[in-house]
Amino acid sequence: MWFYNFWNIFDIIAYVLSTYTSIYWLQTNDKNNNCLIQLLSFSCLFLDIKFLLFFRAFEYFGVYFAIIISVGKKIFSFIIVIFIIIISFAHAFYILLSPKSEFSLEHTNNDDPNNPWNLAPSYSQVIDNDGNINSNPFMIQTPDKNTNMFIDIRTSLFAIYLFLAGDSSALSNWSYADNPSIAILIVLFSLLVVVYLMNLLIGLLNNAIEEDNNRVSYLLQKAEILAEIELFYLLPHQRRWETWFPEVMYYYADVDKTQVEIKKLIKNGEWDNKEFTEMWQILFKVLQIEYNPDDNKVILEKVKSNDEKLDKLDKLEKLEEKLEKLDKLEEKSDKLEILEKSQCEILEKLGKLETLEKSHCEILDKLEKLLERNAC
Structure with a gap:
């Protein structure tokens, strides 16, 4: 059950990644190592967020963390559905727009319309004063792996994610009039995912936030934090301190609300009068409740x-x-x-x-x- 807790998993990632990065840095001793720089960036990201998680114990911040986790659990299955649909469209675009033959980014080698060389920006020369343009390009920009992001299934998936975020530049290298299938897939994706599913996701988030009792979720979260501190961070003699762990705990409660709740328990037959008899008798006298x-x-x-x-x-x-x-x-x-x-x-x-x-x-x-x- 310990591994099912999101915060525990996050702690493991933050500690393991930072420890591995430190060991790798000591072994390489090279600040300009590209792999080391990437590890440092992710390690700092997780450690900075880990610092923010220390504020979970305070109600002012902890309520928001409770909302994030409770709402995330409710919409997790819906997120999986959206992710599968995005993978499906990425696969469709990959089949449609990937080069049909082998290619090289160093030199042009075929007339495939999906070849990055044929998609790269080209510049032609005006040959006379009448504005006639030479059919052969005067200059071609050297393509890279991002010129056609659909040459690989991974970059294809990332291109569809960018399109979901509003960046459609990965699909702007093709003429939609000459490729109606591309236009059809774009319309289907925008209507199904961007318009319908995204708005549905926002509605589900609003409903989940309204249905969840945020203060109760925060109190449960705080109880888990206190239980973890008592189990793993206290010494045995500290657990026996009566000032920290008294036999009886007193807390302030609203008199009117307490009367209402006790009367409900008595009416429903849920009031237990076998334990702490003297205490509940005193409580009834203070609250002026007649009970036999x-x-x-x-x-x-x-x-x-x-x-x-x-x-x-x-x-x-x-x-x-x-x-x-x-x-x-x-x-x-x-x-x-x-x-x-x-x-x-x-x-x-x-x-x-x-x-x-x-x-x-x-x-x-x-x-x-x-x-x-x-x-x-």
Whole structure:
């Protein structure tokens, strides 16, 4: 659990890096060593921030450190999502804009449009008074590794980070009219990450700061600092000093707020009267609170019985609702039976009508035959 604490990890980095830098400096004894200069810069950075961390114990500064850690924990997963999206766009630009063949920064060797030599600024000469320009460049600026930052996946990732920060110079060497795919990726990145996700991140930060109790976070942080001091920085005889570690601790509290909180505890049955009986009796006298443990037990029993009765009433109400539904279903079933009977009667009448129609047709046929015989 010790390694899960952000401040402990920061302390390890600061101490290990500064120690390693000091040993490396003693071994090389060269102030102009480029590697030593880089180590010194990072060591001083971490040590300066480490000095600032000593102010965590003071409330005026510690609240802000508590906000930084608590808010950072809440948005950590969202930061990972943004980082993965940035890597995805960096990979896409790397595939699209990296040179398609081998190249050298010392001399031009191909006509690849992504070759740094073809992206470097070139200067042409005016050949006559009419303003005609020579097609062959008069002078070309020597390119470097930053001319096309997409020749390597690492610089590609850094270029996309710069674009997120507002610097789009890494993408300005290409013509957007001739490369519509670049323009499409730029629009997608700006809408998705720069506009949407960044504003969403700001909203999440505001919500996290409002939801978190900053003073409580600071007090927890201060308690951790005091516990660390007591465990690792005090001698055994210092831990036994009663002036530093008294058996009973007194603190000032608001009378009205204390009355309200104690009454809430008594009402909820959370007040423990088995320990420090004399102390809480004196406290009740000072706060003018009437409290009888036996009465409290009776009240709790009544509350429990009332809760049981309420549960039974709820069950009865649910049963009544079910009975009402059953009555409605029975009424509907009765209506359905009546409808079925009426349908059966209608069907019987229809059958009789069909038999009458058949007999009527037979009579008509016989009459037609008789009329034919009489005519003959």
